[in-house]
Amino acid sequence: MSAADHRTVGELLADSDELARESLLDATPDHAPAMVRSWNQLVGSAAEVWAVWPSAPDDPSGLDPMERLRAVGEAIGRSVTAGHWPGQGATDERLTQIADNLSRARHLIGSHGRHSQQATPEMQRGIQDLHGEVMHTLYVAAHGTAVALGAHVTDLRHRLAAGERRRQRLAERPTALEITAAQDMIVRFDGFEQLAGAYLFGLPPTTANPDQVRGAVRATQLETALAAWDVQAHRTLASNPDPADLVRVARVQALITSTAGVLTEAAVRKGHIDKDIMQRFAPVLEANQVAWSRAAKRWGELTNPASRTNIALVGAAGEVRAAIAATATNPTGWATADQLASRVALPEMVKILHLSMVASIEIAYVVRDTAADHPGLTAPARIIGMRAQGEAEIAIEQGETRYEGVTWTTPRQIAANQLIPLPEPARRGRINFANDVIATTNHAVAAAAQLHPSDPKGSNRSGHEAHRGRSSEARQIARRHDPAPRGPRI
């Protein structure tokens, strides 16, 4: 921030958007790691300037969409700080400049006092436009980062293949793990981009049809509960969670996936969605539900009688459960397609649940990071000794020599079923379960994208294959002054 910076708030935001567009058009493989490192700072600055303006009073959900994005930005930041790819290093000049611009804008607004909560309709429209500009900047920057990451992965693959052909020393070649880590990061940025896009392009569309008011209220309750859950899950997972927290997270995610299946099936029966697409979608959704449920069971093995679940997480889970029960069940189980169609606008509800699944990709990554990095994970000796031995035997069969002849528990620990620190192979097992969740969630999200062919970005955007030819797509992204990016519609 320069002392001689005389730009207005509007100019700072316009410059930020321009920088985001430049970073997209100039997204090269070399930029990708630095862009990932700068991401949390950028989202943090955007969230701060966003918070200076009050939310639109007519926003039916009362949600702050930036809160969800901030949680994702912080999760990516924690992952980098913990040493996961790309690790510490240089930051990106453009994204840092955008962050500085947004901080400067916040400072300028702050020095002129916050807007009154009783803003006039004209002021509210202005606030919506400003929110739209900030969100658009994040949307384009996320897209640019994903494009750069796609190019980076291609480059790594090329260098790996060339290194193998030329018999380069291993230390001079990229590793397969590095490629996988960069691919995972693409998925996370894709999720971020879709969440920002949902705000910009309005989800669900507003309706003036009074017959749908009741359905809209239910949709809003569920949407609010899901978004609040998403934010709370991130918060809880960010602060050394108890295994009981991880069980609840996985159980709620499994329930959300099941609900998405029920509502999508109803939408098919009512002719909103093509039957053939559902035939492809249903199995991947089921696989995702099973993966979350298995993860819940495995985390459950780490709990003990004294385990305590974060009370805020319990509250958020309760809201999701209540909203799903009110929307999608009857006294004997899931509601019928006719009942659901009479309660809610099925296409909009399906979109809300699929957006929640997009957000769940990031939760799955954070769960994996927790399995890998949480220093305080302990477990009862009997079950975890058995699990560690099982995982170790699998690893030994795959060539891992470090586990040979190692015992994971002492007879004394077994006799007392003491709580012991999680042995490395058992930790590895949790990471593998999280990887299953990540893979099945990606498949489900990719399949869900086919359900909404009219979406502005409704192609397969989460699978790794989606990043072929992103450069041409990059140039089609909406400009800041295009009609679509307007204020809050949720």
Place this chain on the structure above:
Amino acid sequence: MSQQRMDADTAETLAGVVRLLRRAAELVWEAVDAEDAGSARQLLGLGIDLAADEARNVLPDAMPIDGPAPVGDEPTSLLRSAEQLLRRVTIPGAGTGLYGLRAQVADLVWEANTDVGG
């Protein structure tokens, strides 16, 4: 809910409630696992889990939850027992928390009876 005012009997009763709810949840999740993916019974399982969490959070850290394992393999009867125990609990200054938990468990008994998710 005030934890300082909780006497030993009340704490032991609430620990019993936690054990009953956890066992009921365990049985429901076993049933969920035995059904097809996407069972609506997940709602009941999650509801019982959350009620157990609420009850656990009422108790101080120092209070051991360990105790005799609840007898029975019917979630509904375990939930009824938990509800009956909760009726006996009075904590001065407990406020709405305890009443909320009672209502929550009563709802779960109804849900288990009407087989939501069945």
